Amino acid sequence: MSTKYLDRKLVMELVRVTEAGAIAASKLVGRGNEKAADAAAVKAIRGAFNSLDIDGTVVIGEGERDEAPMLFIGEKVGTGKGPEIDIALDPLEGTTITAKGFNNALAVVAFANKGHFLNAPDTYMEKIATGPGLPKGVVDLDKSVADNARAVAEAKGLDPSEIMVCVLDRPRHAEIIKSLRDLGCRIKLISDGDVAGVMQCATPSTGVDMYIGTGGAPEGVLAAAALRCMGGQFQGRLVFRNNDEKARGHKWGITDLNRKYDLEELASGDVLFAATGVTNGDFVGGVEKNNVGGIRTHTIVMRASTRTVRLIQTDHNID
Secondary structure, eight states: OOOOOOOTHHHHHHHHHHHHHHHHHHTTTTSSOHHHHHHHHHHHHHHHHTTSSOEEEEEESSOOTTTOSSSOTTOEESOSSSOEEEEEEEEEEOHHHHHHTOSOOEEEEEEEETTOBOOOOSSEEEEEEEOSSSOTTOOOTTSOHHHHHHHHHHHTTOOGGGOEEEEEOOGGGHHHHHHHHHHTOEEEEESSOHHHHHHGGGOGGGOOOEEEEEEEHHHHHHHHHHHHHHOOEEEEEEEOOSHHHHHHHHHTTOOOTTOEEEHHHHBOSSEEEEEEESSOOSSSOOOEEOTTSSEEEEEEEEETTTTEEEEEEEEEOOO
16 A cells, blocks of 8 residues: 655645534534534535545545435545545544533544555444553453553553553443452543543543543544554454444455454554544633634644644634
8 A cells, every 4th residue: 555645735624624523513512412413513524525625535434325414434525636535534523422511522534545544334343542652562452451451550660550541431341340440440431432532542641541442443443543643552353243234344345353453454654633622621622712702623633654743723703
């Protein structure tokens, strides 16, 4: 596959896309309507895409064509006049968070050259992640939860009781949580938004040392895209609960249903990643009114080839 770098001009174009989605979704914060918030973000992001001079293909999106009217897997976006770009996105990472007015709701989009994102079906994925600067292979999905936590603690020169593990608060994670409690680890339970949960591993200010659990496979690819830019380790393994999901995997070229995917197998080459806050969070602030009656957005935008991480604050004239 090509290893050519993406044009740096795409960075600001990407930011404009996530800003549009965040602004649209922000009008539904706290209104209790998850579907309306997601639909608003999808519509705004699609509109922003179609003004860009790219030949874009959605490879991680809202679902397949029969499930999603817009931003479905395989949909073409952009004017078609520019470079071939594969797109992974979650127009509203944290629909429940948005509906309930909680923190860490984001509009998330990543770009890569054609063929550099795993075409992950809309199934579940087992995930484990940690931040940069640790020995290669320190975490592994084939090890027990306790062994992974011990390995991360040892690599950091800490006792297991001193590390923090981020886990999505779901009944399916009861055994994971029990194993971590038995070991004495601290646990940060999150209600939604596991892309942000994985990103916390690479952000020292959050205090999170490891992420573990099962969540959406599309979000796993987006999380891997973020860690490619931030540094860290990630493993994912697709979970197929029935024959329909297995057929969906085969449709998207998944032949080894038990394969473990590492960071570069999920998101390779040069990657651009942007997330604009819908509500306040660990990385960026949410959409807010500025002091001249307009709207202010906060975006984190990153690039894998240079490991640059930019925080962009933008004041928008609401006219």
